[in-house]
Amino acid sequence: MSADDAAPGQPRAEVTSWRELAVARSLDSARVRAEKRVQRFLDAAVELINSERGRDFTVQEVVERSGQSLRSFYQYFTGKHELLLALFEDAVRATSEHLEEVVAAEEPGLPRLHRCVVEYYKICRPGPKGQAPETVAALRAMGEFAQQLLTEHPKEAATAFVPLVTLFDRVLGEAADAGAIRPDLTRGRLAGVVLQAIMFNAFATTISSTLVRSDDAAADAEELWDLLLNGMARRS
Amino acid sequence: MSADDAAPGQPRAEVTSWRELAVARSLDSARVRAEKRVQRFLDAAVELINSERGRDFTVQEVVERSGQSLRSFYQYFTGKHELLLALFEDAVRATSEHLEEVVAAEEPGLPRLHRCVVEYYKICRPGPKGQAPETVAALRAMGEFAQQLLTEHPKEAATAFVPLVTLFDRVLGEAADAGAIRPDLTRGRLAGVVLQAIMFNAFATTISSTLVRSDDAAADAEELWDLLLNGMARRS
DNA sequence: TCCAGGGCATAACGCCGTTCTCGTTTTCGG
DNA sequence: CCGAAAACGAGAACGGCGTTATGCCCTGGA
Numbered sequence: 001m002s003a004d005d006a007a008p009g010q011p012r013a014e015v016t017s018w019r020e021l022a023v024a025r026s027l028d029s030a031r032v033r034a035e036k037r038v039q040r041f042l043d044a045a046v047e048l049i050n051s052e053r054g055r056d057f058t059v060q061e062v063v064e065r066s067g068q069s070l071r072s073f074y075q076y077f078t079g080k081h082e083l084l085l086a087l088f089e090d091a092v093r094a095t096s097e098h099l100e101e102v103v104a105a106e107e108p109g110l111p112r113l114h115r116c117v118v119e120y121y122k123i124c125r126p127g128p129k130g131q132a133p134e135t136v137a138a139l140r141a142m143g144e145f146a147q148q149l150l151t152e153h154p155k156e157a158a159t160a161f162v163p164l165v166t167l168f169d170r171v172l173g174e175a176a177d178a179g180a181i182r183p184d185l186t187r188g189r190l191a192g193v194v195l196q197a198i199m200f201n202a203f204a205t206t207i208s209s210t211l212v213r214s215d216d217a218a219a220d221a222e223e224l225w226d227l228l229l230n231g232m233a234r235r236s
Numbered sequence: 237m238s239a240d241d242a243a244p245g246q247p248r249a250e251v252t253s254w255r256e257l258a259v260a261r262s263l264d265s266a267r268v269r270a271e272k273r274v275q276r277f278l279d280a281a282v283e284l285i286n287s288e289r290g291r292d293f294t295v296q297e298v299v300e301r302s303g304q305s306l307r308s309f310y311q312y313f314t315g316k317h318e319l320l321l322a323l324f325e326d327a328v329r330a331t332s333e334h335l336e337e338v339v340a341a342e343e344p345g346l347p348r349l350h351r352c353v354v355e356y357y358k359i360c361r362p363g364p365k366g367q368a369p370e371t372v373a374a375l376r377a378m379g380e381f382a383q384q385l386l387t388e389h390p391k392e393a394a395t396a397f398v399p400l401v402t403l404f405d406r407v408l409g410e411a412a413d414a415g416a417i418r419p420d421l422t423r424g425r426l427a428g429v430v431l432q433a434i435m436f437n438a439f440a441t442t443i444s445s446t447l448v449r450s451d452d453a454a455a456d457a458e459e460l461w462d463l464l465l466n467g468m469a470r471r472s
Numbered sequence: 473t474c475c476a477g478g479g480c481a482t483a484a485c486g487c488c489g490t491t492c493t494c495g496t497t498t499t500c501g502g
Numbered sequence: 503c504c505g506a507a508a509a510c511g512a513g514a515a516c517g518g519c520g521t522t523a524t525g526c527c528c529t530g531g532a
Contacts, residue, residue: 030499033509059489069511070490080489126387147383150440151362158443165444182470186459192444193437193463200436201429204386207394208401208428223422227429231467234418269478295520305480306521316520474532484523491516498509 038076038086040066045087046134049141059083088142088149089160094135095123096163103171109178114225116171117198120164121221124202143203165191194228274312274322276302281323282370285377295319320381325396327378330371331359332399339407345414350461352407353434356400357457360438379439401427430464 044066048057059080063070077083102119106112123132126140149157169191175181201224205214214220280302284293295316299306313319338355342348359368362376385393405427411417437460441450450456 033499058487070513071492072510074490075509143387144380144384147436147440148380150443151379154440157440161443169444180470181468182466185463185468188444189450189459190463190468193460194468196437196440196443197433200383201432204383204390204393204432207386207397207432208405208424214425223425224429227421227426227464227467229467229469230418231463231465231469232417232421232426232430233465233467234416235471273479294518306482307523308479310521311479476529476531478527478529480525480527482524482526485521487518487520489516489518491514493514494512496509496511499507501506502504 034076037068037072040068041073041076041083042086042090045083046090046138049087050134050137054141055144084142084145085149085156085160087138088145090135091139091142092160093163094133095120095139096167098123098132098136099164099167108174110175110180113171113175113180114229116168117194117225117228118218118221120195121198121202121224122217124199125205125217125221126203127217140203143199146199161192161195164195168195197228198224270312273304273308276304277309277312277319278322278326281319282326282374285323286370286373290377291380320378321385321392321396323374324378324381324385326371327375328396329399330369331356331375332403334359334368334372335400335403344410346411346416349407349411349416350465352404353430353461353464354454354457356431357434357438357460358453360435361441361453361457362439363453376439379435382435397428397431400431404431433464434460 041062044062045057048054048061048065059070059073062083063073073083077086099116099119103112103116106115123136124140124143146157149160165188169188172181172191172194173187176183176187202221205220277298280298281293284290284297284301295306295309298319299309309319313322335352335355339348339352342351359372360376360379382393385396401424405424408417408427408430409423412419412423438457441456
């Protein structure tokens with residue numbers, strides 16, 4: 001998938017001969033065409049996935065909506081799994097970029113971390129309220145897939161989550177530098193644990209709906225943040 | 237499905253005539269037979285589900301392994317979904333009973349809560365180490381289904397989780413009575429949030445495997461407990 | 473003995489992911 | 503502009519799986 005797979009092994013100086021340029025340009029034009037087609041599949045899938053009865057869309061539907069053919073689909077994706085993976089990676093990337101923008105407005109340290117947690121919670125939480133871009137909203141619908149990916153293909157999952165993990169790790173690092181975070185916690189792991197706690201608590205808000213009921217996403221987000229920050233122990 | 241659907245609408249005194257007794261006895265015997273058959277299906281499914289390549293077993297396999305027929309299967313279950321639901325309910329029930337036993341040995345309050353959290357983490361965490369009864373171990377393999385259930389059928393999910401939620405709520409209540417828990421947290425919700433945090437962090441340990449790697453389930457359990465209890469904020 | 477119901481085996485149906493075939497269109501070097 | 507090669511579209515076909523339907527056997531009670 002990478003652009004620079006020209007040299008198949010041999011170490012070679014960066015001779016930019018006209019010949020190579022021509023080849024590269026030819027390959028490039030083919031590649032942009034291919035990428036355009038792939039993108040049409042991805043767009044169609046995104047439309048389907050956050051279209052009310054999403055998530056369990058069929059390959060046929062993607063093909064029809066994208067105005068292409070089944071043959072093309074299997075020429076670009078080895079299967080539905082790979083499409084979902086690409087979708088998920090895009091959603092994670094878009095989400096982390098979105099978070100990056102939103103969070104930049106807060107001052108580094110605890111306020112930024114707070115905003116980060118609450119905003120991510122709101123993105124993951126299902127509900128009609130969502131003016132986020134479609135690609136970001138798609139993340140919501142992929143909770144189930146995320147779970148499956150995390151358990152069945154940990155390697156791929158970890159790769160897909162990299163943008164979000166690094167973002168959280170960075171923001172956590174800023175907060176730690178500001179002296180707001182306990183210094184005895186394992187850095188890298190904390191980001192993952194916090195991310196998971198937010199995601200899955202937002203995805204499934206109803207595990208204790210027999211005891212408590214809530215429709216206030218903002219309040220739930222704050223409560224989760226409070227729990228993550230302060231823990232449940234009574235201060236001594 | 238219920239046994240007492242004898243009176244189809246009319247209000248009737250509890251006349252225990254011999255006629256009704258006979259009918260009841262006949263129905264009872266039919267019911268125990270039915271329950272035996274259902275149990276055979278469930279047992280077969282449990283065997284399959286924690287048999288290495290579990291989770292995605294087929295209805296045919298369940299039927300074959302149980303030595304019964306497809307027809308019988310669809311006579312007792314409306315579909316595969318219902319089988320999974322029954323399996324899940326059993327797993328939750330068995331797990332909460334198991335936890336109840338283990339936890340009874342600890343003194344009420346924080347120690348019991350700690351044990352509860354750590355033990356539940358170990359049950360949910362995948363891995364070769366598991367001398368827990370089969371029914372309990374089955375819970376591990378149903379992480380994906382739990383997620384699906386939580387998002388697509390919140391009502392059923394909440395019902396299925398009741399035993400675990402009430403157990404955790406009780407233990408949390410004991411700890412709160414002992415003065416170890418912040419009194420300003422919403423009681424019922426806390427149980428659900430804690431349960432979810434443990435479950436999904438145990439199910440998917442690898443979200444940040446690009447940063448940190450760990451094979452020590454006990455240490456991870458303690459770390460999660462520490463985070464839940466004390467939060468990530470530096471003590472003032 | 474008879475017969476009705478429960479149960480088994482198996483075929484069949486529909487959905488869906490995936491593969492294959494065939495005929496057409498597009499691309500690209502010369 | 504041409505011709506070969508690659509890409510593409512439309513749709514049939516295959517296989518797995520959940521679900522339903524059919525036909526036969528075996529048992530148990532009148």
